Amino acid sequence: MPQGKWFRIGYGIIVALLIAYLASKVDFVFNPIKKVLAALFVPLLISGIFYYLFRPFVRLFSTKLPKTLAILLVYVGAIGVCYLFFWMIWPPIRDQSINLVDNFPQIVDSVRTWIESLQQHEWLKEIGQKDALSSENITNKLTGSLDGLLNSVIGSVRGIFNLIMRFFFLLGLVPFMIYYLLSEGDKLPDRILRLLPDRYHRVVGGALKEIDTSIGSFILSKVLTSLLIGMLTFIGYMFIHVPYPLLLGMVAAITNFIPYIGPLIAFVPTAIVALTVSPMTVLLVGIVLIVSNQIEANVIGPRIIGKQMNVHPFTVMLLVIGASAIIGPFGMIIVVPVYAIIKIVANRTYDFYKHNHIPPIDPLAEMNKRHD
Incomplete structure (x- = not known):
């Protein structure tokens, strides 16, 4: 039977896929495990975050x-x-928050008025987007979004208990x-290493330490910089007289957990609210967000933690976009640390096998040894 490197890799992949397929066919065994893991996921996640804080x-x-x-x-x-x-x-x-919900019709009217004034420009007529940006279409979309939100709230009343x-x-x-x-928690790595053969202690211990440092730095830096963004945007919104400054500053702080795309997400609701003041206020909102994020990224952020994740910005963008399509907003937040963990494990594993020349375990060879 072939014993080449690529044959062993292919054989291992086939065995892993076969095991995964068979596991999916025995729901009575794995469904209880899934339910237990799902029940423990949220408390473990919250506990882990506060542990690092x-x-x-x-x-x-x-x-x-x-x-x-x-x-x-x-x-x-x-x-x-x-x-x-x-x-x-x-x-x-x-x-x-209560005032924002009460004043939502006035906000919709302000947006409609702005759209109607925008339609009077000749350049919009020339590009043929007048119908697409009609006040009726925009108003219907905004009111439809509000109706959907209210229906979701009403539908969730059943699950309040x-x-x-x-x-x-x-x-x-x-x-x-x-x-x-x-x-x-400090004893956990040693307990994990006791379960492994001695030859793996160095590589696994190094990987655990690197993961611990990266995740701890990521969580601490994100929390601190998000608080900073919240305070800076709150002060900026107060200065330019944007309504609901504390609420919108909190939105900016929360969305800051999403790399790169977070400020854009925070800009959208704030810009809609700023239209109730004037179109110039919308421009000032953009300036406040840009200045706040530049201060965080280039002045204060590096002094708090520094570069906690060795991930290229373009890679981060791809990860965030992909995670948003597959998992949603939660995936956009956790995708970078998850990718960093996978990268650390992959790099450590590759370096270990490269320098020690230890071939991966061949299940078939192990079975033949036992029969011999």
Whole structure:
């Protein structure tokens, strides 16, 4: 039987695909596993994010205090931050959200008026886009989007009880998971290495350390820079008198988690709201977003963390676009760290086999050895 390199690779791919196909045919075995993983995914994700956010403070306080006391001190600080948020920031965000919904018809009228004035320009008539940009079409699309949003909200009322139960489930589970990660997380790589042969300890340990550093830096930098973007845009919107500045600043902070495309997404709703003031305000909104992102990218961002992901910008753009088509907004946020993990594992694996000249495991050869 052929024993060449490419034959072994092809043979391994065929075996993996065959296993995946057979696994898809035994739903009674894998469906419970899928449900368990789906139930654990959200609490694990939330716990992992807060673990990387809290870990620097725990390590700092652990130099002077016992680790358990340091973790409890960080928890007290986190509770204080949450209290300040709900006491100072949440009420105006809630009020601005209610006002935005109440004033949506006026916003639609402002957009329609702007479209009607735009139609009077000769250049628009020459390119033949008058019908496509008619006020009726734009208004229908905006009102249709609002109707769809309201229908979604009404349709989700049935699941409010489940949502509340899930919230309290996460509220009770996540703090314990975060505490365990903070107290035992540093020991996790060693426990993983104990399960592997000695010859893999160096490469796997290096990969785990690199992944840990990259993901931790990515999460911390994204949270800090998003808060920075939120504050800068809020100040800018206040300065140019855009309605609902705190709410729209929060939108800019959230969309900043999406690489490169995030500012464009934040611009769209803000521009629509800015039309209620004047078309010039729309231009000023664009300037505020550009200046804020340039300050974050070139001045403050590199000083906070530096380059945390060794991924080319063009690659990031392709990843974000592809993830948005396959997974949606959530995929646009997680695709870069997931790609970075895959890249680290692939590079470490390639370097290991290249320098050690250890061929991949051939399942058929292993079976023949056992029979011999």
